[in-house]
Amino acid sequence: MSNYNYDSRSVCAECFSDEGIKNFIEGAAESNECSFCGMVSNEPIAARFKSVATHINDSLYQEYDDAANCMSYVSAEGGYLGETWPTYELLVDVIALELPRDEDDSLFNALVHRLDDNAWCQRNPYSLTYAQETEFGWKHFCHVVKHQRRYFFRDGDQRDSEILSPGELLETILNYALRIGLIVGIKRGALKVVRARPQREGEKFEAALDLGPPPLEKATQSNRMSPAGVVMFYGSDQVQTALRETAQTLGSGTYALGEFFNAREIVILDLANLPGIPSLFQEIPDSMEYNPRPVLQFLHHVSWEISQPVERDGREHIEYVPSQVVTEFVRSSSGEAGRIDGIRYPSAVPPGLASYVLFADQDNVAVPDDKRPSVRGDDRWLELVARSERQVTTEDLRLAGRNGQTCD
Ligand SMILES: [Zn+2]
Structure with missing residues (x-):
């Protein structure tokens, strides 16, 4: 192996697929030529192989370790436990690890030669990994709120020290959302939310109160973010999303569409706009006080879980409970996160777009020449700005796929 003299060589960012390694090389490039793929430029494109390998090696220790440091070794059992x-x-x-240009394995062999020659294992091999902690914590939370208790978490929850208790899981969502900057203010008039409502033969919904959140006595369904009896306003940022999500369950026909905006500044928790999970090899700037990788893994997991489609076959009364509890917790937030007026979450149908649940009932809807008795300080911040009508056909529904949820 001594003839591997790779230390004087350089390697370019194109030789790797991993964004974290690419970024490291771009930040440390000093040579105009890559010793591995042969790419040449008139600017520095390649970093010293030795420093790239050291960076990869050091990064690995964030999540992996040498078994000799942390695992029991029992000869009779044939090695590490x-x-x-x-x-x-x-x-x-x-x-x-992807090495897209490494046809002759020279880069791979050089890395294997240069990295620590360990029996590698999971860091803290006898504890849960961070991803497992998140997964088990969420499962435990779902089990408790679906089948054990739903309304009080702040007692001394008997907990396995490794798994987040339901109360801790809820706190973690808000704490992490604050760190990543997902609790965002929206200036007056900057939010647009569309709600679609089916019209039966002869029905025509035009007024803000008909197109906005339903009256309390009509809130008899269990919804993704709100249990029966609790009114919230569901909508989407685009007409297509609103139609697809509503029409999926209610079927073809005529739909009235109401477009609302926020008549005061509001604050939302935006789970639909999460930054990607950074690579293990992404350098963490000294100014950053935490490692964003586990934080974002956690938030992506939660966001994915609460936007999954649920069949309305009766199970929704149980399956929606975890997202309802998360929502209620967010709604009652008052600490560092301040008061929150709604959640933006990824749409299940179609994927890639976003839906909203706003903590607003009919008392929060602005109505022209309002004669209603004033309630709760008249916080009428949801205002109808446009109204239209659409025909939805069975063909539209077929194209949109089978998954769905309703909006009231
Ligand atoms: Zn290269």
Whole structure:
């Protein structure tokens, strides 16, 4: 192995697919030529292989370790008590490191040679990984709120020290959302939310109160974010999304569309606009007080869980409970996060777009020449700005797929 003299070589960002490694190389580029793929430029494109390998090696220790440091070794059992991988297996099977230009494996071999020659294992091999903690914490939370208790979490919850208790999980959502900057103010008039409402033969919904949140006595359904009896306003940022989500369950026919805006500044928790999960190899700036990778893994997990489609076959009364509890917790927030007026979450139908639940009932709808008795300080912040009508056909529904949810 001594003839591997890779330390004087340089490697370019194109030789890797991982964004974190690419960024590291771009920040440390000093050579105009890549020793591995042969790419040449008139600007620096390649960093010293030695420093790239050191960066990869150091980053690996954030989530992996040398089994010799942390695992029990029992000769009679045939070695370490736990799963270990030699370096090449860690890179190929565990990390799935992609080297798009490495046709002759020279870069791969150089990395294996240069990285620590460990029996690699999961960091803290006898504890849960961060991803497992999140997954088990969410499952535990769902189990408790679906099948054990739903309304009080702030007692001394008997907990396994590794798994978040339901109360801690809820606190974590808001704490992480604050760190990442997902609790955002929206200036007056800057929010547009569309709600679609089916019209039967002869019905025509035109007034703000008909197109906005339903009256309390009509809130008899269990919805994604609100249990029966609690009124919230569901809508989407686009007409297509509003139609698809509503029409999916209610079927073809004529739909009235109401477009609302916020008549005062509001604050929402935006779970539909999460930054991507950074790579293990992304350098964390010194100014950053926490590692964003586990924080974003957690938030992506929660956001995905609460936007999954649920069939309305009776199970929705149970399946929607976790997202309803999260929503109620967000709604009652008052600490550092301040008061929150709604949640933006990824739409299940179609994926990639967003829906809103706003903590507004009919008392929050602005009505022209309002004669209603004043309630709760007249916080009438939801205002109808446009109204239209659409015909939805069975063909539209077929194209939109089968998943769905309703909006009131
Ligand atoms: Zn290259």
